[in-house]
C-alpha cells in the first residue's frame with residue numbers, strides 16, 4: 001500500500017493544542033500515516049508576513065487530505081496586522097484553493113450528554129446524528145453584489161446564482177451519502193419563493209430516480225429551522241444550498257451542547273478533503289489546556305474514513321470518545337454535576353488508554 005500523507009495545519013489559538021493531542025491519537029491508531037506540518041493564519045503571518053504562504057499551498061497540493069485546526073486572534077485585536085482579515089485570507093483562501101464544493105457537518109447526540117443540550121430530553125428522544133450537507137460554490141455569496149446611492153436613499157443588492165449542473169453534483173453527493181446511512185434524505189429550499197430553489201428542487205427530483213433506495217422529502221427552510229428544534233429526531237441527512245446550509249448547520253451544531261464537539265469535512269470535486277472543527281480559535285481559553293479536543297479528533301476520524309479508507313480506525317476513535325464520556329470525563333465546556341473535570345491533555349489520555357486496551 002502506498003504511504004498516505006496528511007497536511008497538518010494547526011493554525012492559531014486552541015488549534016495547536018487540540019492538534020497536538022489529535023496527532024497522539026493518530027499515532028496510536030494509524031502510525032503508518034505520514035504527517036507534514038504547515039503554517040496558516042496568524043502563525044504563518046509571523047514567519048512569512050502572509051496568512052497563507054506558498055509553502056503551505058504546495059504542502060496541501062501534495063497531501064492526500066488536509067487536517068486543519070483553526071485560525072484567528074481575539075476579536076478585539078482584529079485591527080492588528082497579524083489578525084486583520086486573518087480568517088478570510090487563510091480559511092476562505094484555503095477553501096478556494098481546494099475548490100471545495102460540499103461541506104459535511106454531523107451533529108452527533110451523545111446519550112451521556114443529554115442534559116447539556118439546550119433542548120429538553122423529551123425532544124432528544126431517538127436523536128442519533130444529523131448530517132447537514134451544504135453546497136459551497138453557488139448561491140448568494142458568489143453572485144454579483146453592489147451598494148449604490150440614489151436620490152436620498154442607499155440600496156444594496158446580492159444576487160443568488162445556481163445552475164443545474166452544480167445542483168446535480170450536490171444532489172449525487174447527498175443521495176450517495178443517504179444511501180450509505182438510513183436512506184432518508186431531506187432537501188431544504190425556499191421553492192415557494194425563489195427561482196434558485198425551484199431549480200434545486202427540480203434537479204433533486206430528477207436525480208432521485210437514480211437512487212430508488214433513498215426516500216427524498218422536501219422541506220422549506222423556515223420550517224426546517226423550526227423542526228430542528230421541535231423534532232430533530234426526524235432528520236438523518238439534510239442537503240441544502242450555501243446560504244441556508246450556513247445558518248442551519250450552525251443551528252444544528254448547537255443542539256448537542258457544545259461547539260467543541262463538532263467536526264466538519266469539505267470535499268473538492270476531485271474528492272480531496274479538508275477536515276476541521278466547526279468552531280474557531282477560541283482565544284478566550286487558548287493556552288490553558290481547557291479546550292475540548294473532540295471536534296478535532298472527530299475531524300481526524302472523518303479524514304481516516306473518507307480520505308484514507310480507514311473505517312476501522314475511525315470507528316475506534318469515535319468509540320473511545322464515547323466511552324470516555326460514558327466514564328464521566330468532561331472538559332469544561334461539557335461539564336456536568338458528578339463528572340470529572342479534566343483538561344485537553346487528560347481527556348485525550350483517557351481516549352488513548354481506551355484505544356490501547
Ligand code: NAD
Nearest residue numbers: 070071072073087091259260279280281282285291292333
Ligand atoms: P470561537 O468558535 O472561537 O469561540 C466561540 C465560543 O466557543 C468560545 O466561548 C470558545 O471558548 C468556545 N469554543 C470553541 N471551540 C471550543 C472547544 N474546542 N472547546 C471548548 N470551547 C470551545 O468563535 P469566536 O470567539 O467568535 O472567534 C474567535 C476567533 O476564531 C476569531 O478570530 C474568528 O475569526 C476565528 N474563527 C475561526 C474559524 C476557523 O478557523 N474556521 C471559525 C470561526 C471563527
